[in-house]
Amino acid sequence: LNEFEIIDQFFLRKSYSKPGWVKVGIGDDGAVLAAHEDNDLVVATDTLVSGIHFWEESSPVNIGYKSLAVSLSDLAAMGADPDWVLLNLVIREADSQWLENFASGFFELADRFDVQLVGGDTTCGPLSITVTAGGWVPKEGAITRAGAKSGDLVFVSGTLGDAALGLEVEPERMANLPSLSRIHRPEPRIRLGQELRTIASAAIDVSDGLASDLTHLARASGGMGAVVDERLIPFSDNACSLKPRDELLLLALSGGDDYELCFTANPSREKAIVRLSGQVGIPITRIGMISETPGFWLIGSGGKCKQYLGGGYQHQWAPDV
């Protein structure tokens, strides 16, 4: 059983007793709740476990930064304006130096987005961190995974595969290759997400590889599929200098931890998206299209279309960690 099967089998309930109130429940980047006559509340949560999502010996500054970044990335994918955050910290021991560094990384990012730490829990145990973030969208303004239509174009922000490639590169070399340090310090695409509210038909953050995440988006949008032209997938110059394109492609499709936004839009919005890319200073690349045929399809270098069955990145399901 993988994460999605567990949710489906044990935790997903088809009906809510308060249907109007939960606007989006389990199965999107965040939940959307009716809260205010003008705004909806978006909440998202992620747990990072030592040995699975980061190395126990990683810099606590980076662990603090990343533990907040991944939840903010979920809010970005919903188009939400982040506002408050809860921090649940499970630590083996109360090491002051570690805690101070963890807090400095956490607050560095919190301060940039003016997010307030309003509560949490601290307990002892094997190192893991849960961050729950809350934010707001204008009423009915949240971007979900479910709005894509057949014929919508598929876009992605930034470059893909850098984080997965970073996992393969020795730490000393990585220090000289900033784009590969994204494994430690992903950038939540908050402003981009907010601007996409009125442009995108659906969005998701790319955390488990493009193939897996875009398939989720397409499936959530009424059982659609996606066709991606592999020649259009954007890679960083650093990545291209380290690996041939076909290897980078696998990292982008099935690697993890990119935390870029993948979104869809009606073709009529393409010019607005080009303009937006300039406004927010983030490259945005059109990579494909939503289709009525389910599944994830790749147009290869020869122009032929094949189904990609490689699946997504699963943080290792280890019997003992």
Added chain:
Amino acid sequence: LNEFEIIDQFFLRKSYSKPGWVKVGIGDDGAVLAAHEDNDLVVATDTLVSGIHFWEESSPVNIGYKSLAVSLSDLAAMGADPDWVLLNLVIREADSQWLENFASGFFELADRFDVQLVGGDTTCGPLSITVTAGGWVPKEGAITRAGAKSGDLVFVSGTLGDAALGLEVEPERMANLPSLSRIHRPEPRIRLGQELRTIASAAIDVSDGLASDLTHLARASGGMGAVVDERLIPFSDNACSLKPRDELLLLALSGGDDYELCFTANPSREKAIVRLSGQVGIPITRIGMISETPGFWLIGSGGKCKQYLGGGYQHQWAPDV
């Protein structure tokens, strides 16, 4: 460093950049956030770690129940009406039987309070569970720890010490002593908390022992203290049949996991509280008074008043678990 010192040193910031918006931040049972012209949002979160808060071999039905109960108990202490919940599950392996039982305990309690599971995260790692609950109070209606005045009476719901005593009793005997099974299945005092909004001056849920939790409440209320008459502390008949009163007293003062509400009120409200006890069907006992002298003071069986320095229950801060 204990939990409270960690929060103080590394995570508590004295000023918020959006002061009107965060009504109650770190340091209460939950955070209170301005959300709506009529209602405030209350969020609370707790992490339970295997080997610290429950035994790995405990019934997963009970683990599911308790992981939700402890967060709902925090909402109860704030007087909130619980509405939605997020579940972050870290499990070593995807054992269908365990998951099914966990979900049945979780949803048993969720359904009783009409709380909707709207999202979460599932990942692999050493077993731990984080539940984050959201609820609503009428605007400015949240009960905090900070409102007690000198001369206010101190009350407690139910009976104390049963959970701590349950830890000492063999499982076979416990099955015949339902009140001691509270270690596994605490009852969140949701309805009582809501009724107390207009009656209590301050409230807290008793999770780390009465001495510790009431001291927190008194200190948060402008540096006050509390005087408790040990002869008035309520114990269950089961507990009294198993231990002498002086041993039970230590369990109530410094044991954990009671999840009863401790609250304060102006003496003029005592009759209303007696009436409320009957309405909600929960015993409520007056046990003491708030005083201007800081600290936790006990009036003993001989009528003498002594400071109690035993501290609260700290879930073991283990170097390796």
